[in-house]
Amino acid sequence: MKSEKKITGTGFYALVFGLFLGLAILKFGNPVILDQKITPPVSPSEFWSDAWPTHWSNWILLPLALTGAALVFASKPRWPGTRRLWLLPLLWFGWQLLSATQTVDGNLTATTLCQFAGCLACYFIGAFIFGRERAWRWLLIGVLMTFAFCLVRGINQRLFEFPQSRQMLLEGARTGWTNIPPAMLLEMKRDKAVINTNGVDVPNPAILAKFAKGRVMGTLVYPNALAGLILLLLPVSLILAFNSTKQLRPPIRATVITLTIFLGGAAFFWTGSKLGWLIAMVIGGACLFRLQWPARLKWAALIAVTVIGLGIFTMRFHSYFAAGATSVGARFDYWRAAVETTFKHPLLGTGPGTFQRPYAQLKSPTAEMARLAHNDYLEQFSDSGIVGGTLYGAWIVLSLLTIGRRVWRSADVVIFAIFLGVFAWFIQGFGEFSLYVPALAWTAFTLLGFLLAMTGNQIDKHPMTGYFARRT
Numbered sequence: 001m002k003s004e005k006k007i008t009g010t011g012f013y014a015l016v017f018g019l020f021l022g023l024a025i026l027k028f029g030n031p032v033i034l035d036q037k038i039t040p041p042v043s044p045s046e047f048w049s050d051a052w053p054t055h056w057s058n059w060i061l062l063p064l065a066l067t068g069a070a071l072v073f074a075s076k077p078r079w080p081g082t083r084r085l086w087l088l089p090l091l092w093f094g095w096q097l098l099s100a101t102q103t104v105d106g107n108l109t110a111t112t113l114c115q116f117a118g119c120l121a122c123y124f125i126g127a128f129i130f131g132r133e134r135a136w137r138w139l140l141i142g143v144l145m146t147f148a149f150c151l152v153r154g155i156n157q158r159l160f161e162f163p164q165s166r167q168m169l170l171e172g173a174r175t176g177w178t179n180i181p182p183a184m185l186l187e188m189k190r191d192k193a194v195i196n197t198n199g200v201d202v203p204n205p206a207i208l209a210k211f212a213k214g215r216v217m218g219t220l221v222y223p224n225a226l227a228g229l230i231l232l233l234l235p236v237s238l239i240l241a242f243n244s245t246k247q248l249r250p251p252i253r254a255t256v257i258t259l260t261i262f263l264g265g266a267a268f269f270w271t272g273s274k275l276g277w278l279i280a281m282v283i284g285g286a287c288l289f290r291l292q293w294p295a296r297l298k299w300a301a302l303i304a305v306t307v308i309g310l311g312i313f314t315m316r317f318h319s320y321f322a323a324g325a326t327s328v329g330a331r332f333d334y335w336r337a338a339v340e341t342t343f344k345h346p347l348l349g350t351g352p353g354t355f356q357r358p359y360a361q362l363k364s365p366t367a368e369m370a371r372l373a374h375n376d377y378l379e380q381f382s383d384s385g386i387v388g389g390t391l392y393g394a395w396i397v398l399s400l401l402t403i404g405r406r407v408w409r410s411a412d413v414v415i416f417a418i419f420l421g422v423f424a425w426f427i428q429g430f431g432e433f434s435l436y437v438p439a440l441a442w443t444a445f446t447l448l449g450f451l452l453a454m455t456g457n458q459i460d461k462h463p464m465t466g467y468f469a470r471r472t
Helices: 009-027 032-037 044-049 055-075 084-100 106-128 136-175 182-190 205-213 223-243 250-271 274-288 295-322 326-344 356-362 376-407 413-428 438-456 463-469
Strands: 194-197 200-203
Touching: 009 055, 009 136, 009 438, 032 106, 055 106, 055 438, 084 106, 084 376, 106 438, 136 200, 136 205, 136 223, 136 250, 136 438, 182 194, 200 205, 223 250, 223 274, 223 413, 223 438, 250 274, 274 295, 274 413, 326 356, 326 376, 376 413, 376 438, 413 438
Parallel strands: none
Antiparallel strands: 194 200
């Protein structure tokens, strides 16, 4: 088993690509349509701490994709699945190009097309490369390392960064900002943490409210995006923490498992994601039916999980619903506008990434402006018409059904955990805009392609199953 101990050419490529996806989690966690609003870093400190313009990710992905294509053609691969699962994404992207010819905003559409091209590249790279020679192990190194860093950053925001920043703003307003260095004050004004009201610099009430709520986002654009990343990667992180540490000393193994549970659980709880919490409950309940328990015990456990989960949900978010659940109402307005736009432009939509243009005309007078529909599937219909939305939905649904049927009874718990994360992430797409965030979408589509490759290789007969069965 020498191939398990040394890295091959495919494994090295997987390692590099995983580090790239990790870099995306750290630096490309904003929606691509906000690219023009992201100021490029000009100093070493900004280069390290700030987000990078999302178009930089395209230039990093391009050589990696070309190298991956060369590896694929050199190995003469066989498509790991039914033909419709490679034809549908190509047809979907082709329709996006066609829709782009009638776009209402060329800049937004060009940026979005680059993002979609990246999704397609990651999907095919995952399908053709990472199912071979157990390359997935090398891929996950970079992804999970930066995932852990993102979680630590989120917890640091809750425990230290937000309270300290809030106190500094309040103290600065009280003392006339004399306790804050001029350069830092300028940066705070640039970031709109400090605004000028009637000629006086005051803390931005919205920023103070954000710090007071303490909802964390790690290295991503906002809390729900971090919740999506946790849904995607925490299941496989937990399985690896339990299964890959059996050879370690008990205290070390217990530390690894405890840290994994704490980082993932605390960060997820502090995102304050309502939809994420409900999805996690559904996923947890579904997992109960894979256990070799009597049916009555499974149903009893499911009822207990539901009651406890909904009880915590009610206590956690009672003040939100008491205040009128404003974000839910806002989403319904976005979705209404997306449906209206689809009926007005049924063939080609308004162009990829352009939801904000028709929404500015269709939104309710009291509604807050939105740049994205907060529903990846409805936005596909709005932006590229009925055909574009149908092709995207069919691609995702058929992929998940194909993989799910093959993996549900598999003994390979790692592959099943990866599938759970990918499934949960795509479900979250009904209430979020993760398709437009490179850090999230490119990681998810890479794993989707990888799952297709693994399950297409008859997972129950694949050597990987035995590899993990010996460790479970």
